[in-house]
Amino acid sequence: MxxxxxxxxxxxxxxxxxxxxxxxxxxxxxxxxxxxxxxxxxxxxxxxxxxxxxxxxxxxxxxxxxxxxxxxxxxxxxxxxxxxxxxxxxxxxxxxxxxxxxxxxxxxxxxxxxxxxxxxxxxxxxxxxxxxxxxxxxxxxxxxxxxxxxxxxxxxxxxGDNYGMGLNAGHFIGEQLRDVQNARVVELSGPDNLELTGQRTQGFDDALANYPNIEKVARQAAEFTVESGQEVMSGLLQAQPEFDALWNHDDDQGVGALRAIDQAGRDEFIMVGGAGARSAMEAIQADDSVLKATVLYPxxxxxxxxxxxxxxxxxxxxxxxxxxxxxxxxxLYSAVVTRENVEQYLPTGFN
Known part of the structure; x- marks a missing residue:
């Protein structure tokens, strides 16, 4: 009863x-x-x-x-x-x-x-x-x-840990570019009206401060959508003829960003995504694009x-x-998913 x-x-x-x-x-x-x-x-x-x-x-x-x-x-x-x-x-x-x-x-x-x-x-x-x-x-x-x-x-x-997302993305990129002189990094953020976007950017900037050879040369905000990711990334590529790494806050808008990158024929940089979409993990696993890692927001x-x-x-x-x-x-911890550990995290990837 x-x-x-x-x-x-x-x-x-x-x-x-x-x-x-x-x-x-x-x-x-x-x-x-x-x-x-x-x-x-x-x-x-x-x-x-x-x-x-x-x-x-x-x-x-x-x-x-x-x-x-x-x-x-x-x-x-x-x-x-x-x-x-x-x-x-x-x-x-x-x-x-x-x-x-x-x-x-x-x-x-x-x-x-x-x-x-x-x-x-x-x-x-x-x-x-x-x-x-x-x-x-x-x-x-x-x-x-x-x-x-x-x-x-x-x-x-x-x-999730929005600050930690940016921090871990920044340290991953920093380690990849540690031996690159005058390395240039760009950031494709989420909407600036969201507090979480500022937290992710702050974490990213704090991490990059540990690498004096790296300069963040551009930051543009998208809207967490495929369409906005493609549009904003196209503009970034036109404005920045050469850079070494890109951090994209969100894997959904990252689908559009990758389209823009493919259309521009650019491959001189590495890209790190955010959130942990299954499509991003599969691209990391295939290792056939600039996307080399994504930072989880599980x-x-x-x-x-x-x-x-x-x-x-x-x-x-x-x-x-x-x-x-x-x-x-x-x-929760914002783990960095790379080709080395993607098999472990793939079951948690979202569509």
Missing amino acids: SASPARRFASRRGLLFGGAAASAGVFLAGCTSNDTGDDEEDSQQAPVAEESEGPPVTIGFAGPQADHGWLNAINENARSRAETYADVTLEITEGSNDTATQIGQIETLINSQVDVLVILPADGIALTQIGLTAMRAGIPVVNLDRIFDNPQAYRCWIG PTMAASAIDLARALGQSRGVGGLAEFEIPSSIT
Whole structure:
């Protein structure tokens, strides 16, 4: 028999505001699953490991519109991960980039009394209040990637490292060009109205500061789309008749950038991508273009968010850690994928 709303509310408040967890049952590095009968890895799914079934948990998932390969992979990772658990029911919204619509969708999930919410807000600041509303109602919130403006609006945040993306891209390029005198680098960034773009550029610049032989000679912003990548890259190629390396913030716009590069017949430089699209990894594997690496911003974070939500709903901690509670924040590492390690990361590449 299910607990009364009052008991459910009381137990949730204890979980949110300091109650000890019953056991340590989730291991995020390997993640968790009840399904051990299939050894094949989904092309967009995090690796799984066996774990015993626990109490049933209903997880509400709300994200923005999947109008980009990475966002679509986020949704697929959440769905696929939830399906591996016999004790998880996933209620997923349509997804919208309109903040009022997304707030309404989350309100519906709150009113349906889901046990835990996973929210990737279209706008973290604009949706902070609805996160606070859920937490005050005793529903733990796992804030995915785009962070709320108030830490009281979520129990746990998990997301990528935009600064780390730029830092690791910069160090990879720096090492490749260490022996090149007066090396010239260009940057094809994401939209400048996004905070994450500035973080990626800052990390890149900080890394290049360690290599006095390298100068960043140009930076242009695209829009995370194939079309904008091709258009902006064409302009960069015309303005820069010769350079040694290119860092592109996003593999979707990188498809367009590679088209422009092929059309211009340029191959004197190396290119590093960003995010970890399957097409980019396959190009790195084939080693038949200027694209030699991509820096991950892994959509598998959505699978881990489901793991965290399940852990919260079942009063579990994180396996491998001494604490009884899950962490308040988890920042994923932006690994550099090259021809040497692409086989390892290829299963996580998104379409």
